[in-house]
Amino acid sequence: MELLSHLWLGLQTSASLANLFYCFVGVFLGTAIGVLPGLGPTATIAMLLPVTFALPPVSALIMLAGIYYGSQYGGSTTSILVNLPGEAASVVTTLDGYQMAKQGRAGVALTTSAVGSFFAGTVATLLIAAFGPPLAAAALQFGPADYFSLMVMGLSASVVLAQGSLLHAIGMVLLGLLLGLIGSDVNSGTQRFTFGIFELADGIGFVTVAMGMFGLGEIIRNLENEEGRSAVIAKITNLWPTREDWRRMIAPILRGTAIGSILGILPGSGSILGSFAAYSIEKKVSNHRHEFGKGAIEGVAAPESANNAGAQTSFIPMLTLGIPSNPVSALMVGAMIIHGIQPGPSVINEQPALFWGLIVSMWIGNLMLLVLNLPLIGMWVKMITIPYHLLYPGILVFCAIGVFSLKNATFDIHLMALFGVLGYLFSKLGCEPAPMLLAYILGPLMEEYLRRAMLLSRGDPMIFLRRPISATLLLLAALAMLSVLLPSFSKTREEAFKE
Amino acid sequence: MKLLISSLLTGLLLLGTAPVGAQKYPDKVITIVVPFAAGGPTDTVARLVAAPMTNHLKTQIIIENVLGAGGTIAANRVAKAAPDGYTLLLHHIGMSTAPGLYRKLPYDAVNDFEPIGLINEVPMTLVAKKDFPAKDLKELIAYVKANKDKINLANAGIGAASHLCGMLFMSAINTDLTTVPYNGTAPAMNDLLGGQVDLLCDQTTNTTSQIRAEKIKVYGVTTKKRLASLPKVPTMDEAGLKGFEVSVWHALYASKATPKPVVDILMKALQVALKNATVMERFADLGTEPVAENRATPAALRAHLKAEIDKWTPIIKKAGAFAD
Amino acid sequence: MKIRSLKDLLAGLIYIFFGVSAIIIAGDYNLGTAFKMGPAYFPTVLSWLLIFVGSISVIRAFITPGASVGAISFKGLFLVTAAIVVFGLVARGAGLAIALPLQLFISAGASVKFHWQTTLAIAVGLTLFCVLVFVKGLGIPLPIIGSWFAG
Numbered sequence: 001m002e003l004l005s006h007l008w009l010g011l012q013t014s015a016s017l018a019n020l021f022y023c024f025v026g027v028f029l030g031t032a033i034g035v036l037p038g039l040g041p042t043a044t045i046a047m048l049l050p051v052t053f054a055l056p057p058v059s060a061l062i063m064l065a066g067i068y069y070g071s072q073y074g075g076s077t078t079s080i081l082v083n084l085p086g087e088a089a090s091v092v093t094t095l096d097g098y099q100m101a102k103q104g105r106a107g108v109a110l111t112t113s114a115v116g117s118f119f120a121g122t123v124a125t126l127l128i129a130a131f132g133p134p135l136a137a138a139a140l141q142f143g144p145a146d147y148f149s150l151m152v153m154g155l156s157a158s159v160v161l162a163q164g165s166l167l168h169a170i171g172m173v174l175l176g177l178l179l180g181l182i183g184s185d186v187n188s189g190t191q192r193f194t195f196g197i198f199e200l201a202d203g204i205g206f207v208t209v210a211m212g213m214f215g216l217g218e219i220i221r222n223l224e225n226e227e228g229r230s231a232v233i234a235k236i237t238n239l240w241p242t243r244e245d246w247r248r249m250i251a252p253i254l255r256g257t258a259i260g261s262i263l264g265i266l267p268g269s270g271s272i273l274g275s276f277a278a279y280s281i282e283k284k285v286s287n288h289r290h291e292f293g294k295g296a297i298e299g300v301a302a303p304e305s306a307n308n309a310g311a312q313t314s315f316i317p318m319l320t321l322g323i324p325s326n327p328v329s330a331l332m333v334g335a336m337i338i339h340g341i342q343p344g345p346s347v348i349n350e351q352p353a354l355f356w357g358l359i360v361s362m363w364i365g366n367l368m369l370l371v372l373n374l375p376l377i378g379m380w381v382k383m384i385t386i387p388y389h390l391l392y393p394g395i396l397v398f399c400a401i402g403v404f405s406l407k408n409a410t411f412d413i414h415l416m417a418l419f420g421v422l423g424y425l426f427s428k429l430g431c432e433p434a435p436m437l438l439a440y441i442l443g444p445l446m447e448e449y450l451r452r453a454m455l456l457s458r459g460d461p462m463i464f465l466r467r468p469i470s471a472t473l474l475l476l477a478a479l480a481m482l483s484v485l486l487p488s489f490s491k492t493r494e495e496a497f498k499e
Numbered sequence: 500m501k502l503l504i505s506s507l508l509t510g511l512l513l514l515g516t517a518p519v520g521a522q523k524y525p526d527k528v529i530t531i532v533v534p535f536a537a538g539g540p541t542d543t544v545a546r547l548v549a550a551p552m553t554n555h556l557k558t559q560i561i562i563e564n565v566l567g568a569g570g571t572i573a574a575n576r577v578a579k580a581a582p583d584g585y586t587l588l589l590h591h592i593g594m595s596t597a598p599g600l601y602r603k604l605p606y607d608a609v610n611d612f613e614p615i616g617l618i619n620e621v622p623m624t625l626v627a628k629k630d631f632p633a634k635d636l637k638e639l640i641a642y643v644k645a646n647k648d649k650i651n652l653a654n655a656g657i658g659a660a661s662h663l664c665g666m667l668f669m670s671a672i673n674t675d676l677t678t679v680p681y682n683g684t685a686p687a688m689n690d691l692l693g694g695q696v697d698l699l700c701d702q703t704t705n706t707t708s709q710i711r712a713e714k715i716k717v718y719g720v721t722t723k724k725r726l727a728s729l730p731k732v733p734t735m736d737e738a739g740l741k742g743f744e745v746s747v748w749h750a751l752y753a754s755k756a757t758p759k760p761v762v763d764i765l766m767k768a769l770q771v772a773l774k775n776a777t778v779m780e781r782f783a784d785l786g787t788e789p790v791a792e793n794r795a796t797p798a799a800l801r802a803h804l805k806a807e808i809d810k811w812t813p814i815i816k817k818a819g820a821f822a823d
Numbered sequence: 824m825k826i827r828s829l830k831d832l833l834a835g836l837i838y839i840f841f842g843v844s845a846i847i848i849a850g851d852y853n854l855g856t857a858f859k860m861g862p863a864y865f866p867t868v869l870s871w872l873l874i875f876v877g878s879i880s881v882i883r884a885f886i887t888p889g890a891s892v893g894a895i896s897f898k899g900l901f902l903v904t905a906a907i908v909v910f911g912l913v914a915r916g917a918g919l920a921i922a923l924p925l926q927l928f929i930s931a932g933a934s935v936k937f938h939w940q941t942t943l944a945i946a947v948g949l950t951l952f953c954v955l956v957f958v959k960g961l962g963i964p965l966p967i968i969g970s971w972f973a974g
Binding site: 033036039044047165167168170171174175177178181185187188190192193216219220221223224387388389390392393394396397399400401404405408410411413414416417420421424425426428429430431447450451454455458459461 | 830831833834835837838841842845848849852853856857858859860861862864865866869870872873876877879880883889890892893894895896898899900903904906907908910911912914915923926927930931933934935936937941942945949953956957961962963964965
């Protein structure tokens with residue numbers, strides 16, 4: 001039972017009083033910045049990096065990791081309460097989470113998210129501990145062609161996200177892919193679609209687009225017929241999930257955890273696709289299909305579990321190979337170097353206390369998050385009972401400062417305003433933003449992988465069918481599209497839309 | 500620019516002090532602008548050096564990561580900053596390659612800055628995927644020439660150190676390979692580990708731990724002498740590519756027309772920092788070492804920058820690479 | 824020909840607009856080959872697909888009836904956007920102490936329930952909170968009082 005002795009070593013390291021303290025500081029800060037729209041973990045960790053220099057390396061990494069998954073937790077709160085996804089993964093949470101909040105079930109949605117995240121975090125932590133290195137090796141087998149096909153599959157599935165017209169879902173996906181290409185082209189360095197504007201050279205930040213399309217768009221929509229409604233939020237029916245709610249969330253949490261854990265291991269794109277994929281699959285298999293987009297508890301449970309599971313397993317490449325798979329783990333690699341630890345495959349053998357301590361601390365951190373967040377739910381729910389005309393100007397302030405903080409650029413504030421107008425316009429035309437946002441993130445990656453795959457195959461497109469992983473994924477994508485295109489299915493979609 | 504003025508003014512307000520430039524330098528917070536992400540190799544160098552500089556100057560130094568466009572956005576900000584020594588730039592070799600890569604550079608890399616001094620030179624390594632057939636550099640060159648249509652040479656994007664080293668390698672062996680650009684070192688290394696690409700030439704910062712763990716093959720280091728961190732690895736020169744030398748150097752700059760006394764104070768602080776024990780230790784971990792004191796000077800940096808611009812511009816032009 | 828779905832028509836036209844613009848702009852970039860794709864390759868393919876989808880949407884607009892676009896809240900649209908834009912314009916120069924209340928008042932004005940007294944109270948509280956949390960706590964480089972007033 002080598003694993004047990006490793007976990008015991010990790011427990012000894014992470015359960016020291018000092019490390020428990022730093023873990024708590026990390027998850028607390030993470031939750032706080034996650035709740036504030038726009039402020040992401042990357043900016044916060046970058047700002048806090050110098051503070052960690054004074055700490056022992058294990059404590060520093062435990063705290064930084066805590067900020068990361070803590071912010072994933074906190075991020076769902078704003079998605080559910082005010083329709084503001086602070087990061088890619090919580091876009092899907094807005095679809096049903098915000099609807100639940102509108103029906104007065106914000107407490108239930110938040111509890112579902114917390115419980116699902118905790119369960120997923122626990123499973124993912126165990127997965128890292130037991131199978132970290134082999135999983136990382138397996139992920140290395142994914143070549144550019146496979147990644148491209150994975151994204152094709154993700155986008156086909158995302159069409160299912162939309163409530164309304166299939167045609168517009170496809171249109172929005174294409175538009176999102178196109179908008180995502182704004183900025184410098186990786187392969188040639190060409191500035192594309194930047195109109196000579198310096199600030200656009202590195203593209204438009206995802207948060208800028210998401211806050212504009214979702215946050216601002218929703219606020220403007222709510223101002224439409226203010227007179228007709230006394231309050232946007234319905235009366236709060238129940239704070240905690242009912243027995244029926246608990247029953248309905250179990251299977252989605254399990255499926256979400258599995259999907260999120262697996263996709264999270266793939267660097268770059270995996271953790272983004274996790275929550276989208278989990279939601280799409282849930283919508284396909286659920287008995288409550290018609291409730292999706294109108295406040296289905298499954299639509300919160302599955303993506304939230306997937307999101308948190310992916311956040312944990314995305315540490316696998318960094319821990320076992322020394323290769324950061326997202327900006328946050330890149331910062332942690334930097335922190336390791338500054339502390340005199342060479343990140344790489346040897347960390348697991350040379351620094352066992354650090355390796356296992358960090359892993360066990362992730363589980364402890366998740367437990368802390370649960371304990372920290374459940375009592376807060378009552379407070380969050382009270383917050384949205386503030387009359388809307390007092391609430392929304394404040395939300396706008398947080399959006400503006402949050403977007404500014406990403407690159408310290410006022411230009412992004414104006415861009416957000418532009419996307420707010422676009423978001424409102426599209427919502428009036430029945431074009432939903434969720435598929436567009438997924439495509440927006442995937443656009444540049446998809447192109448990169450496509451071009452890389454074609455470079456490696458010397459221009460032979462058959463590479464996508466010759467590689468077994470890629471071929472399987474493309475087949476799944478084709479099936480997903482077909483199931484949507486089949487007339488019977490599209491009829492039920494239309495009906496669902498009309499009612 | 501506006502940010503700079505306002506943040507400087509805020510700094511003044513917070514300290515509640517007298518007008519600009521009155522007392523002795525430094526009397527307020529110094530900002531070092533780093534053109535790359537926090538946690539990356541350049542940022543690490545900046546943070547390591549800033550700590551002892553802070554102690555020496557007895558004033559706080561903050562690192563501001565200004566990302567984008569291969570570092571030119573950050574350089575441009577410092578070029579246009581007030582010449583008071585409170586806004587500095589810490590940049591790497593990209594300072595000398597930007598004039599070749601960018602046809603519309605909004606600043607002059609030589610004349611818009613006051614050089615302060617060189618910091619260090621990070622060696623590079625030529626590495627290949629684990630099951631690459633060649634045993635040593637000579638075999639590698641022969642193999643690459645014989646199979647040039649099949650070989651894939653990865654790099655971390657236009658203007659990255661690995662891109663420059665790759666161009667230099669191809670020009671040294673007189674063979675054009677298919678170059679596969681990545682968005683940063685991490686994904687490139689990922690695909691090299693997975694065997695999706697064949698070759699990569701990158702900084703020791705990124706390759707040492709993988710080499711030691713024998714996850715990739717190494718064919719040479721790009722320095723004059725062998726490295727203490729990788730003693731068994733021959734230099735490219737020893738292994739058969741005479742005169743193949745390239746390293747990623749970091750240096751510190753102030754904006755143009757910063758008064759000489761201020762530049763001298765900063766130079767002194769940099770030199771003190773480079774002798775700091777922690778800095779030397781961490782640099783050694785990264786496979787690099789601080790430059791000698793006589794190179795951490797404005798004159799040496801100015802000469803080095805000009806020489807590097809002259810070295811890289813023709814290579815970049817020949818390869819037809821542009822970043823804009 | 825009768826327009827049966829204004830939504831489909833407008834959405835389709837927007838797709839076509841974006842597609843056509845992107846193709847025109849990408850005309851300046853190198854197209855490349857399937858082996859070595861240039862920067863124009865992928866966007867051009869996407870744009871044609873987008874134009875195709877847009878065309879179907881436009882055609883469908885004349886065949887299948889759809890829901891109406893509904894009332895547009897011009898006041899909300901204008902004031903919310905204006906509040907954000909004004910904040911962006913004055914945040915650096917005037918500082919948070921001015922920009923924040925300004926943004927709050929403009930955006931709050933979009934509501935029918937606007938009361939200047941309550942908004943003023945919120946403005947004071949929120950400005951204090953933001954200065955403490957964002958500027959002092961997180962070190963976001965926005966001035967409290969901007970350069971316009973610091974002379």
